[in-house]
Amino acid sequence: MDFVSIRIIAGDINRLVGFYEKITGVQATWGNEDFAELRTAHGTLAIGSTRTVPLFAPGSARPADNHTVIIEFLVPDVDALYEKLKTVVEDFVNEPTTMPWGNRALLFRDPDGNLVNFFTPVTPEATEKFGR
Template identity: 40%
Template structure:
Protein backbone atom coordinates (compact mmCIF):
# COMPACT_ATOMS: atom_id res chain seq x y z
CA UNK A 1 0.00 0.00 0.00
CA UNK A 2 1.15 3.54 -0.72
CA UNK A 3 0.03 6.83 0.87
CA UNK A 4 0.73 10.38 -0.26
CA UNK A 5 1.60 12.07 2.99
CA UNK A 6 3.26 15.35 2.05
CA UNK A 7 3.15 17.98 -0.67
CA UNK A 8 5.93 20.55 -0.75
CA UNK A 9 5.94 23.98 -2.34
CA UNK A 10 9.35 25.41 -3.26
CA UNK A 11 9.43 29.18 -2.80
CA UNK A 12 11.73 32.17 -2.71
CA UNK A 13 10.10 33.46 0.51
CA UNK A 14 9.10 30.82 3.09
CA UNK A 15 7.93 33.38 5.65
CA UNK A 16 5.68 35.29 3.27
CA UNK A 17 4.14 32.19 1.67
CA UNK A 18 3.63 30.57 5.09
CA UNK A 19 1.81 33.67 6.34
CA UNK A 20 -0.51 33.43 3.33
CA UNK A 21 -1.28 29.75 4.03
CA UNK A 22 -1.83 30.46 7.74
CA UNK A 23 -4.62 32.89 6.76
CA UNK A 24 -6.13 30.65 4.09
CA UNK A 25 -5.95 27.35 5.98
CA UNK A 26 -6.40 28.79 9.48
CA UNK A 27 -3.55 26.56 10.61
CA UNK A 28 -0.36 27.80 12.26
CA UNK A 29 2.83 26.80 10.46
CA UNK A 30 5.45 24.77 12.29
CA UNK A 31 8.84 26.24 11.39
CA UNK A 32 12.02 24.20 11.26
CA UNK A 33 14.54 26.99 10.85
CA UNK A 34 13.94 29.85 8.43
CA UNK A 35 13.84 27.72 5.30
CA UNK A 36 11.19 25.06 6.05
CA UNK A 37 7.62 25.23 7.35
CA UNK A 38 4.96 22.55 7.74
CA UNK A 39 1.17 22.72 7.89
CA UNK A 40 -0.51 19.63 9.32
CA UNK A 41 -3.74 19.22 7.36
CA UNK A 42 -5.72 16.21 8.51
CA UNK A 43 -3.46 13.15 8.17
CA UNK A 44 -1.22 14.93 5.64
CA UNK A 45 1.26 17.75 5.50
CA UNK A 46 1.82 20.72 3.26
CA UNK A 47 5.42 21.92 3.39
CA UNK A 48 6.94 25.19 2.28
CA UNK A 49 10.66 24.96 1.47
CA UNK A 50 13.19 27.60 0.46
CA UNK A 51 14.51 27.34 -3.10
CA UNK A 52 18.14 27.98 -2.08
CA UNK A 53 17.98 25.27 0.58
CA UNK A 54 16.39 22.88 -1.91
CA UNK A 55 19.15 23.64 -4.41
CA UNK A 56 21.73 22.40 -1.91
CA UNK A 57 19.91 19.03 -1.81
CA UNK A 58 18.82 18.56 -5.43
CA UNK A 59 20.44 21.19 -7.67
CA UNK A 60 18.42 22.28 -10.69
CA UNK A 61 15.37 20.17 -9.82
CA UNK A 62 12.89 22.96 -8.96
CA UNK A 63 11.95 26.51 -9.87
CA UNK A 64 9.86 28.68 -7.59
CA UNK A 65 6.71 30.49 -8.70
CA UNK A 66 6.29 28.56 -11.97
CA UNK A 67 3.67 25.89 -11.18
CA UNK A 68 1.29 25.54 -14.09
CA UNK A 69 0.12 21.95 -13.65
CA UNK A 70 -0.65 20.95 -10.05
CA UNK A 71 -3.61 22.06 -7.95
CA UNK A 72 -3.63 21.70 -4.17
CA UNK A 73 -7.12 20.53 -3.21
CA UNK A 74 -8.65 20.86 0.24
CA UNK A 75 -11.88 19.08 1.14
CA UNK A 76 -13.84 21.45 3.40
CA UNK A 77 -17.10 21.06 5.27
CA UNK A 78 -18.83 24.02 3.58
CA UNK A 79 -17.21 25.49 0.48
CA UNK A 80 -19.52 28.51 0.40
CA UNK A 81 -18.68 29.48 3.98
CA UNK A 82 -14.96 29.17 3.18
CA UNK A 83 -15.43 31.32 0.09
CA UNK A 84 -17.18 34.05 2.13
CA UNK A 85 -14.41 33.92 4.75
CA UNK A 86 -11.64 34.17 2.17
CA UNK A 87 -13.29 37.04 0.29
CA UNK A 88 -12.12 39.21 3.20
CA UNK A 89 -8.48 38.47 2.30
CA UNK A 90 -6.66 39.88 -0.72
CA UNK A 91 -6.93 36.80 -2.95
CA UNK A 92 -6.13 36.19 -6.61
CA UNK A 93 -9.38 34.43 -7.54
CA UNK A 94 -9.44 31.90 -10.39
CA UNK A 95 -13.05 30.66 -10.18
CA UNK A 96 -16.00 31.37 -7.90
CA UNK A 97 -17.92 28.50 -6.27
CA UNK A 98 -19.36 26.25 -8.96
CA UNK A 99 -20.87 22.78 -9.11
CA UNK A 100 -18.42 20.53 -10.96
CA UNK A 101 -19.42 17.68 -13.32
CA UNK A 102 -17.74 15.13 -11.00
CA UNK A 103 -20.07 15.89 -8.09
CA UNK A 104 -18.51 18.57 -5.93
CA UNK A 105 -18.88 22.28 -5.40
CA UNK A 106 -15.57 24.10 -5.52
CA UNK A 107 -13.71 27.35 -6.01
CA UNK A 108 -10.18 28.09 -7.15
CA UNK A 109 -7.64 30.70 -6.10
CA UNK A 110 -3.91 31.32 -6.43
CA UNK A 111 -1.44 31.64 -3.60
CA UNK A 112 1.04 34.52 -3.69
CA UNK A 113 3.51 32.42 -5.70
CA UNK A 114 0.87 31.62 -8.33
CA UNK A 115 0.09 28.03 -7.24
CA UNK A 116 -3.56 27.05 -7.75
CA UNK A 117 -5.62 25.99 -4.74
CA UNK A 118 -9.07 24.40 -4.78
CA UNK A 119 -11.47 24.21 -1.87
CA UNK A 120 -14.26 21.73 -2.48
CA UNK A 121 -17.22 20.05 -0.81
CA UNK A 122 -18.73 16.84 -2.23
CA UNK A 123 -22.41 17.25 -3.05
CA UNK A 124 -24.58 14.83 -1.13
Protein backbone atom coordinates in the same frame (compact mmCIF):
# COMPACT_ATOMS: atom_id res chain seq x y z
CA MET B 1 3.83 3.16 0.20
CA ASP B 2 2.08 6.10 1.85
CA PHE B 3 1.67 9.59 0.40
CA VAL B 4 2.91 12.05 3.02
CA SER B 5 3.13 15.57 1.65
CA ILE B 6 3.49 18.00 -1.19
CA ARG B 7 6.18 20.67 -1.01
CA ILE B 8 6.12 24.14 -2.50
CA ILE B 9 9.41 25.98 -3.04
CA ALA B 10 8.96 29.66 -2.19
CA GLY B 11 11.04 32.73 -2.90
CA ASP B 12 9.45 34.39 0.14
CA ILE B 13 8.70 31.58 2.56
CA ASN B 14 7.27 33.84 5.29
CA ARG B 15 4.72 35.34 2.89
CA LEU B 16 3.61 31.97 1.54
CA VAL B 17 3.43 30.25 4.94
CA GLY B 18 1.44 33.20 6.30
CA PHE B 19 -0.99 32.98 3.37
CA TYR B 20 -1.62 29.26 3.90
CA GLU B 21 -2.04 29.74 7.65
CA LYS B 22 -4.71 32.39 6.97
CA ILE B 23 -6.66 30.42 4.37
CA THR B 24 -6.56 27.07 6.18
CA GLY B 25 -6.60 28.12 9.82
CA VAL B 26 -3.73 25.66 10.38
CA GLN B 27 -0.69 26.89 12.30
CA ALA B 28 2.59 26.02 10.58
CA THR B 29 5.29 24.06 12.34
CA TRP B 30 8.70 25.48 11.47
CA GLY B 31 11.68 23.14 11.21
CA ASN B 32 14.00 26.10 10.68
CA GLU B 33 13.88 29.43 8.82
CA ASP B 34 13.86 27.60 5.47
CA PHE B 35 11.20 24.95 6.06
CA ALA B 36 7.67 24.83 7.46
CA GLU B 37 4.80 22.35 7.42
CA LEU B 38 1.04 22.76 7.68
CA ARG B 39 -0.20 19.39 8.91
CA THR B 40 -3.78 18.21 8.51
CA ALA B 41 -5.36 14.91 9.47
CA HIS B 42 -4.70 13.40 6.03
CA GLY B 43 -1.68 15.16 4.58
CA THR B 44 0.92 17.85 4.94
CA LEU B 45 1.63 20.94 2.91
CA ALA B 46 5.37 21.56 3.21
CA ILE B 47 6.92 24.87 2.18
CA GLY B 48 10.63 25.26 1.66
CA SER B 49 12.71 28.27 0.74
CA THR B 50 14.81 28.37 -2.39
CA ARG B 51 17.82 27.73 -0.14
CA THR B 52 16.61 24.12 0.30
CA VAL B 53 16.70 23.30 -3.43
CA PRO B 54 20.48 22.70 -3.67
CA LEU B 55 20.19 20.14 -0.88
CA PHE B 56 18.18 17.95 -3.28
CA ALA B 57 19.57 18.91 -6.67
CA PRO B 58 20.72 22.40 -7.68
CA GLY B 59 18.31 24.08 -10.11
CA SER B 60 15.72 21.31 -9.87
CA ALA B 61 12.87 23.55 -8.62
CA ARG B 62 11.96 27.21 -9.10
CA PRO B 63 9.50 29.25 -7.04
CA ALA B 64 6.33 30.62 -8.62
CA ASP B 65 6.72 28.41 -11.71
CA ASN B 66 4.03 25.73 -11.27
CA HIS B 67 1.63 25.18 -14.17
CA THR B 68 0.48 21.62 -13.56
CA VAL B 69 -0.49 21.00 -9.92
CA ILE B 70 -3.65 21.98 -8.04
CA ILE B 71 -3.38 21.90 -4.24
CA GLU B 72 -6.72 20.67 -2.89
CA PHE B 73 -8.35 20.99 0.51
CA LEU B 74 -11.61 19.39 1.63
CA VAL B 75 -13.61 22.02 3.54
CA PRO B 76 -16.97 21.84 5.37
CA ASP B 77 -18.67 24.75 3.53
CA VAL B 78 -16.93 26.20 0.50
CA ASP B 79 -19.54 28.94 0.02
CA ALA B 80 -19.13 30.31 3.55
CA LEU B 81 -15.36 30.09 3.27
CA TYR B 82 -15.41 31.97 -0.04
CA GLU B 83 -16.92 34.99 1.72
CA LYS B 84 -14.14 34.94 4.35
CA LEU B 85 -11.38 34.48 1.76
CA LYS B 86 -12.34 37.62 -0.16
CA THR B 87 -10.18 39.65 2.24
CA VAL B 88 -7.17 37.31 1.91
CA VAL B 89 -7.12 35.98 -1.67
CA GLU B 90 -6.30 38.36 -4.51
CA ASP B 91 -6.69 36.01 -7.50
CA PHE B 92 -9.89 33.96 -7.69
CA VAL B 93 -10.07 31.74 -10.77
CA ASN B 94 -13.76 31.03 -10.21
CA GLU B 95 -16.51 31.41 -7.64
CA PRO B 96 -17.88 28.30 -5.92
CA THR B 97 -19.10 26.03 -8.73
CA THR B 98 -20.69 22.58 -8.60
CA MET B 99 -18.58 20.20 -10.65
CA PRO B 100 -19.95 17.24 -12.66
CA TRP B 101 -18.34 14.81 -10.19
CA GLY B 102 -20.32 16.21 -7.26
CA ASN B 103 -17.99 18.63 -5.51
CA ARG B 104 -18.67 22.31 -5.05
CA ALA B 105 -15.28 23.85 -5.81
CA LEU B 106 -13.55 27.20 -5.41
CA LEU B 107 -10.35 27.69 -7.39
CA PHE B 108 -7.87 30.49 -6.67
CA ARG B 109 -4.15 31.24 -6.82
CA ASP B 110 -1.79 31.63 -3.90
CA PRO B 111 0.68 34.57 -3.89
CA ASP B 112 3.14 32.52 -5.99
CA GLY B 113 0.50 31.66 -8.60
CA ASN B 114 -0.07 28.04 -7.51
CA LEU B 115 -3.63 26.85 -8.04
CA VAL B 116 -5.57 26.01 -4.88
CA ASN B 117 -8.94 24.25 -4.81
CA PHE B 118 -11.18 24.34 -1.75
CA PHE B 119 -14.07 21.91 -2.23
CA THR B 120 -17.12 20.54 -0.45
CA PRO B 121 -18.84 17.33 -1.59
CA VAL B 122 -22.52 18.05 -2.32
CA THR B 123 -23.93 14.96 -4.04
CA PRO B 124 -24.56 11.69 -2.17
CA GLU B 125 -21.80 9.97 -4.18
CA ALA B 126 -19.21 12.67 -3.49
CA THR B 127 -20.23 12.89 0.16
CA GLU B 128 -19.78 9.12 0.52
CA LYS B 129 -16.40 9.23 -1.23
CA PHE B 130 -15.05 11.91 1.09
CA GLY B 131 -17.00 10.95 4.22
CA ARG B 132 -14.29 11.26 6.82
